[in-house]
Amino acid sequence: MISGKSLRNILLECLAITCLASFFLCIPLAPCSAYDLKDKVKEFTLENGLKVLIVERHASPTVSLYISHETGAVDEGDGHTGTAHILEHMMFKGTETIGTKNFEEEKSTLRKIHAVGNALDTELMKGENADVQKTENLRRQLDTLQKEAGKWSIPSEIDRLYTEKGGGDLNAFTGQDLTSYHVSLPSNRIELWARIESDRMANPVFREFYSERDVVMQERKQTVESNPGRRLIEQFLAAAFMVHPYRRPVLGWTPDMRFLNIDYIKEFFRTYYAPNNTIITIVGDVSPEGVMKIIKHYFGRIPSQEVPIRHVTEEPPQSGERRVKLVSDASPRLIAGYHKPTLPSFDDCVFDIIDTILSGGRTSRLYKALVEKGIAVDVNTTNGFPGARYPNLFVIFAQPVSPHTCGELEEIIYKELDILKKEPAKPEELEKAKNQLKTDILRNISTNSGLAGMLSYYEVVTGSWQYITKFPDLLERVTPEDIMAVAEKYLESRNRTVAELVKKK
């Protein structure tokens, strides 16, 4: 529990096919490798701009397949939070040739459903002034039409096709920065994947939209509202970022989610799921030439399109500590975070080291000062929260052991941060952190899906997966003085946001 490595993507929302599965997509904080990736990754780009990364691994006849679009919750317009995430759910509803008994008939019903649904939402947006009779009528119409559409649709066909052919880990993840679709398959079944994925990248059909909207509302109830830790994170981010979209939850704010709009979602899809905004990553028992033949055949026909230059509101520098409290019947928790630049800046790399020195393992400074002493039940730090395409946060999470308080934790944590600024880290401690960062990467790329996930993540976030191979040198350059300088520059109280969960008396 002390390694913060899985926290980087805590805010990725996924389709969660089984409830007990964790919703984290574990991508390590900092890449590095004694294992030479350079020669193993084969890179291709189709004429339409679709990029493909392939690594051959023949230990078992299986393959892990990732499709990542360079888009996420940051690209949503105000009032439309939750769009990227519900789009990811809608992508599982089939295509014009998958999931339908007769698409021509179905199409006209779907068109009517969306018109009535839009009219109903428009009326409901009036709030107390909504016409009760009108909403009732529209609701009834919607019900009838949905039943009608049900006659033509075959639910969950994509899932059925994959499952039947041995697909595993079928899931999708929406984050602030990127959206990924993942499946593992027996390696002779790649054509099925290409057939399904290329079709839904070109012609998805958004069936069952209104019931899926109910499902994501339930998802929010389950993963946020019933989870004090997640609720606190939401409050924390909304305070730490005043204007940058990282302030908003990936799932969306409830009042926006109620009115998630099908036309807006379609437009979002058309804009950002373009082949030239997409990376395919394949790791497993394949031959690159063979796979590329299939990929060209299926994905090559999708036209490229212009992806607009994205203007994202920049977060102004913070000039004073911000504090939020969440009163709840749950046990106390603390989050403290500091603004910082993102990768591939050198300072971000220094933060990877700071992250490890503070919370990487049982001998890390915060673990020893808090958990080892029985003051906190756990403590974590994470570098690069809640996303990494834009400047982000270095965050500390801790939970006090009763009767200790969040205030006591803060005092001890800040003292440790001061030591970072004033005392150079000992060479052994620095070397230990570097060893840990390098080895964590090896552990993460040891599985096919781990490697595929990492390649696509760094390709999207830094513009090139090769950041992974360059990282060891970057890491080696970090000196004790760099750590002091970076700590001094960013870990100061005026750059800090603190969120505290306070137990209701």
Place this chain on the structure above:
Amino acid sequence: MRRYIVYAAVFIILLSSCAWHGASLTDPDDIVYAPLRFEPPKAQRVKFENGIILYMLEDHEIPLVNISAVIRMGSFYDPPEKEGLAKITGTVMRTGGTKSKTGNQIDEDLDFIAGKITVSVGTDSCTLSMSVLEKDMDKGLQIFSNLLINPVFSEGKLETAKILETEAIERISDNPQKIAFREFRRLIYHGDPRGRLSSVESIEKIERDDLLNFYKRFFRPGNVMIALSGDIETADAVKKIKSSLGAWNIPGGPGKPPTPPVRVGASLNYIHKDTPQSVIIIGQSAPGKESSDYYAFEVLDFITGSGGFRSRIFAEVRNRLGLAYSAGSFYSPRTEYGVFGVYAMAKGSSTVDALSAMTKILDNMRDRGVESGEELAWAKESIINNFIFSFSEPSQIVMSQMMLEFDGLPDNFLTNYTDNMEMVKSSDLRYVAARYLSGESRIVLVLGNKEKFSKPLSSFGDFHREISGTENQEN
């Protein structure tokens, strides 16, 4: 006789010709695939003189070595009133130092080489695992074997472990799903040690002598199996294990724990907690892996709720009714027994609707089994095709082959798995459904706030228990 588990070897590209040339897309169901021929590597088994059994598989892709020692101990053996002892023993074995080094020294040595050693304690097994760089194998193994053979359970680390465990138990009340699944466990294993759970009071009573005695009772070489995989030659690994653990000689050890009594009697249980979503679990006893009913029950579970979007609970409760985000079934078979259940998290007002839908699906399965040949074929094909993923990582292959022996299952269990699955017929499903899904032994558990339910729970039958959210200490 040697058998191929799954059929096929290297990936051959075989594009169905119409997809390649045709303007329209092939029907995904008509894609033709090259056969997949694969013989999973077999782990090497070595039995040492002192009784330790080693399963070993080389894997030279990444310069890491993984090693797991599985010991027969666990919460099943917790003495009454001292529930949590097994877990605390595992924790302090890892943190409390050895005869030659303090816990803190061990942590320093290990962190410096970026090695990871973790302990997990289950109901009837404890696993000590290490992941270490191949170049540091000797240093890592020395620490690992000393933790196993020479732990000293320092008083200070025990105190810390108790403080942290107590806080962790108190924090369970922040997690509605955890409360519900813990309570379900207590109900399903009522009258059996598996149903006793740790509490703040039971942790309080644990003392260092308890740990020492517990350790002495279980940590004996004849009670340990080791799975090792990674970037190391087999002969070298065997030599290293022998030199670090070969001199450990304490005979004896406990046998397998007895099977829990079969649960009889239905009950409806309500836990009051004011939460935005109710947690609903309905469950009962199920066959174990050695039962002839096992394969049919796997299929039953898949169709009921663990087979993804198409499975009945998911399709109905989530997709058709939109009542829940998470809904499905779980089946945890051990060798001699198993537990099966369905679950959903639904908003307060939909609680009773979700519960009704789930009950209807279970009743329907019990009364009719699986009538559609298509549904049965889909489930079997899915399970069989996915089985290859049981062999996708060397560490997993070596562990699962070792666990067969640990669990007392035949060593051809995995190799025969797909053939046995292939033989499941709809009459088998009907038989197991009728046998295990009887309403008379069904445990229903609802956690939520009944004020918010649109219909009273009593419409379901008589309450057996009402448990308040935080003090669930009843036995």
